């Protein structure tokens with residue numbers, strides 16, 4: 505009995521699906537859904553994606569510190585940013601699927617709130633791959 509516990513633990517770790525990298529071309533198309541609120545403006549001011557200003561600029565967001573743009577972020581995402589968290593493709597895909605739930609989990613606070621009211625049902629990993637390609641040192 506004492507030996508079966510670590511074995512069960514190991515199995516449960518294996519059962520967690522690995523994050524599959526997305527398709528940037530599909531993600532660029534999906535980004536149309538984000539444009540209502542987000543633009544992508546390069547450091548030189550070039551409009552890579554002309555969009556809304558309800559949300560922060562998403563240029564170079566992968567590898568960027570959470571909530572670090574010049575933007576009036578909500579309290580909860582600011583608290584995540586204060587931990588030094590940085591956006592990875594995996595975290596971004598999880599965030600866009602349900603921003604409020606992501607904040608609640610990160611902060612271990614059921615009262616956490618998101619100013620982003622949008623949820624992307626599927627294709628978050630594709631959008632993340634696209635966003636990773638729109639950055640100063642764009643991945644090939």
Ligand code: HEC
Pocket residue numbers: 534535537538539540541542558559560562565569570571572573576577578579581591596599600617618619620621622624631
């Ligand atoms: C209805 C408007 C709206 C839509 C649509 C929307 N967002 Fe957002 N987004 C926001 C707002 C507002 C925030 C700021 C959240 C906060 O302060 O809690 C935000 C924040 C973010 C952040 C955090 C950025 C940072 O600087 O830390 C990411 C990443 C993000 N959005 C990605 C996306 C993606 C990808 C899509 C499309 C799949 C999308 N958003 C669609 C409004 C939107």
